[in-house]
Amino acid sequence: MLSNRLVTALGPAIWGTTYYVTTEYLPPDRPLLASLLRSLPAGLLLVAVVRRLPTGDWWWRSLVLGALNIGAFLPLLFLAAYRLPGGVAATVGAVQPLVVAGLAAGFLGRRVTLRVGLAAVAGIFGVSLLVLRANAQLDALGIAAALGGAVVMAVGTVLGKRWVSPAPLLATTGWQLVAGGLLLLPLTFAVEGPPPELSARNLAGYAYLALVGAALSYSLWFRGVKLLAATEVTFLGLLSPVVATAVGWSVLGQDLTVAQLCGAVIVLAALVAAQTRGRKNDEDHRVRGGRWRRQPGGGRGVAARP
Incomplete structure (x- = not known):
């Protein structure tokens, strides 16, 4: 339904504002x-809401x-946000589904079609245009x-497809956020030291990222994963770089070359x-009980990412 698509679209749209909030509201180099x-x-908020802890293998998973x-992806995300214009950082990061397609072929038995292969080549070419003709703001560390x-994130996505959680999506999301956050806690103090004195503007930025940019946006996104076809959710995910680019241009006055x-x-x-598939194809690829099952009219199933 259109309402489900619109609600889900708010998730990646919110993620697209991360780059603006980072550069304009947060203290530098943190x-x-x-x-x-x-x-x-x-993560603590989501776990408190669902009131469910992992069991069995899901502690280590x-x-x-x-x-x-979380633990590796978010620091790289914010490092890119600090060193690159927002729209460019988000667009470079948008190569993630191409990496997922390659990993899925090797570890999930998902055949890479000619269309996906051509799309991968086109994606690499597009990223090269972004990098090779960049201005001085596009440094190598930010691109890396x-x-x-x-x-x-692509590796995490493939593992998420293999490991199907018996818990609600919000619980699984909360566990990952808490696990990643706990791993970041000692690393943050060891590398960056104690937090600096934070202004009201800094606190507002952090509150936005935690409540809106994480808890709310993930809730909206995973609701869409449950209710919508996979191709629809993937398309909506592309709103993140679009919003980041629009915000950078309209609010920060950032310019991009024609190339x-x-x-x-x-x-x-x-x-x-690469991500567009028919609805029937989407319905054919499912996982039940954490095992691959051959669906009527289709190949082995693939679980939606939690």
């Missing part, structure tokens, strides 16, 4: 602190997924952080082409 204060409070999706974040704009368009088009 990516680990930003990652910690975004993840741990949000939550730790692994939390380390990948954005790409590294896409890779670790960079073309690169962004190519990347977005490649992602849409």
Whole structure:
């Protein structure tokens, strides 16, 4: 339904504002602190709401997924946000589904079609336009952080497809946020030291990232994963770099060259082409009981990412 799509779209749209909030509201050069204060409070809030703890294998699985999706991804995300214009950082990070397609072929038995292969080539070309013709703001460390974040999140996504949680999606999300946040806690103090004196503006930025940018947005996103087809959710995820680019241009006055704009368009088009599948195909690929089951009219199932 249209209402479900609109509600789900708010999740990636909110994520697209992360880059603006980071550069304009948070203290400089504190990516680990930003990652910690975004993840741990949000995770504790979700766990308190659902009132459910992991059981059995999900203690260590939550730790692994939390380390990948939160403990490693968020510091790389914020490092890219500090060093790159928001729209560019988000667009470079949008190569993540291309990495997922390659990993899924090797570990999930998902065949890479010609369309996906061509889309991958187009995506790489688009990213090269963004990087090779960048202005002085696009430094190598920022690009490496954005790409590294896409890779670790892709690995976490593939493992999330293999490990199907018996718990509600919000519980699984809360476990990962808490696990990632706890891993970031000692690292933050060891690398960045004690938090600096925070202004009211800084506190407002951290509160936004934790409550809106993590707890609320993840709730909306996983609701959509449950209710909508996978291709619909994937398309809506592309709103994140679109919103980041729009905010950077309209609020921060950031400019992109013609080559960079073309690169962004190519990347977005490649992602849409690679992730678009028919509704029947989506219904054929499912996992029940944590095991691969052959669905009527289709191949082995693939679980939605928790």
